[in-house]
Amino acid sequence: MALGSTHQHPATPLPLLPSSGKNFKISKDFICRWELNPFVQLAHRPTDGWAENSLSGSIMLDTRDLSKVYGRGKQRFEAVQQVSLTLRQGEVLAFLGPNGAGKTTTIKMIAGLVRPTQGQVTVAGEDPHRQPRALRHIGAVLEGNRNLYWRLTPEENLEYFGVLRQVPRKVAHRRGLELLARFGLEEKRQTPVQKLSRGMQQKVAIAVALIHNPKLLLLDEPTLGLDVEASEMVKALVRQIAQEGRAVLLTTHQLDVAEELSDRVAIIRRGRIIAEQSTEALLREFSSSTYHLEVEGDLSPQQIHTVTQLGATVQGRQITYAGPPETLYKLLGALSPVPLVSVQRDRADLTQVFLKLVNDQPDVSP
């Protein structure tokens, strides 16, 4: 299933590269970001091979047929219907959906803040609705909430919430200082939170969510309202957090953020999951197999002939090829020794996939 558009994604995985589990995709915008922030390179979303490897990680979150019904009779409203999700150690799941689709309700059911009408939640083997101990495994930054005491400083917030999450006071204090150092907030540790910038407040909120070393981190719109720089910082932190082996469930309306960060995507619409698979597979499924090549010099008439024979079209220094990936190697061979400038595959981005799925799905009546 390919989309009509020819969006050229900068992070196109080339078939030229062997798909070893340790290969990272390199893209122009990635290189630019790396120059701005070296963190990005360390934790850039790896290829499918890595995602497959992560399947061996233990299950941190398991929801089975979660449903939430509000009201009765004519007022009855099914906010969430039979949502089943699994999230493993070190995995980032982007939980996407339009406004009112049931994302926040699902997150709050996972966190034990909203009781499901049906279904079960297990976090690291414990049910937060039956065993309050299970909450030790959960860290959350909830959307629309400050999540912090604004009159307290970051240091005081971290110590307070650490104790609230059953971390011994001294440990909470020490860990709080470590997190502030790691998040680059040392200088602001004694400034009341209300005097910090929005980006810093969000970083403190994420630090607070990590103070008790949770296995599952729930991030509801973590980059909402942040400027570009702050947004990049938060994204880098999310990658680091996942690399530490925590499972991260992320909701966002910024689909580029979801695409960059997630290993898997689940899309919810009107309370039902309509798609759930690895981000790569989903993007591939919605991408066409058209390649655009650019060469630096002019092709000889013989080369143009061979390339055309292989099914490509040539327009000056631009070559377009739509065919099996194996033939692409023959085509590249035919271009030798003319230097290559770029090889790009038409690729759908998550925004296109999301809109296609959300708009094309027929209404599912219960």
Place this chain on the structure above:
Amino acid sequence: MIDLLHAELKRTWIQFIRYPTEVISGIVIIIAVFYGLFASAQYIAGPGFAFGDRLDAVVIGYALWSLIISVNNDIAINLQIEAETGTLEQVFLSPFGAPRVFLARAFASLALRLVILVVVVLLLMGLSGSRLAFPPILLLPLASLLLGGYGLAFLMGAAALVFKRVQQVLGIFQFLLLFLLAAPLEESTGLMQYLRFLLPMLPSTGLLRDLMARGLRLDWLTYGLALLNGMVYFALGLLVFRWAEATAKQRGSLSGY
């Protein structure tokens, strides 16, 4: 749990000390209202009228009223504020469970409020010329009074969790409290002298008046009943609060306001 209590004390103290003008203005308002009442009563009674130990009883009643109002509103108001500012759900994410967290908060705010109460009582005594006795044994009826007071505070907190907007109820409740705390029903005869043991906090306030204003010794039987009264209201408050938490989670309205 000790760490939690310490953390709540620290949080309460920091929030108090960082913006002390709010608390100071609160104390000034309490004193001003009392002085207004006191001056009006003196004007109506005439300059020759001596209040005697009744004045002391009024001072105790008023000071306790101001303490219990703050205790009583404490949980409900804070729940509402935290729902509005967006910290409430983080509190409910605590593995301690909400009742224990709010209990620790109650103790922490109580410690602060008792300090404020001492300031208020000393100022009231200075203004009115009342001379109150402070025998250490008065801590016992004060404890039973606070148990009942916090029981009502949890009931109000439960109402805030379920119904959200409770300012109107809290406003009306203050006048009911004035009756419960300031009316000397321990002097009443007939059925009321028994019924008063069923009403929240009333037996404890009577004992406090006995000890502080009338110079009487503690009546242990009455105290036993006052303590039982406090414990029953406290347990009831916690029970209803748990129910309210479950109801709010069921309705998905924990963070609503």
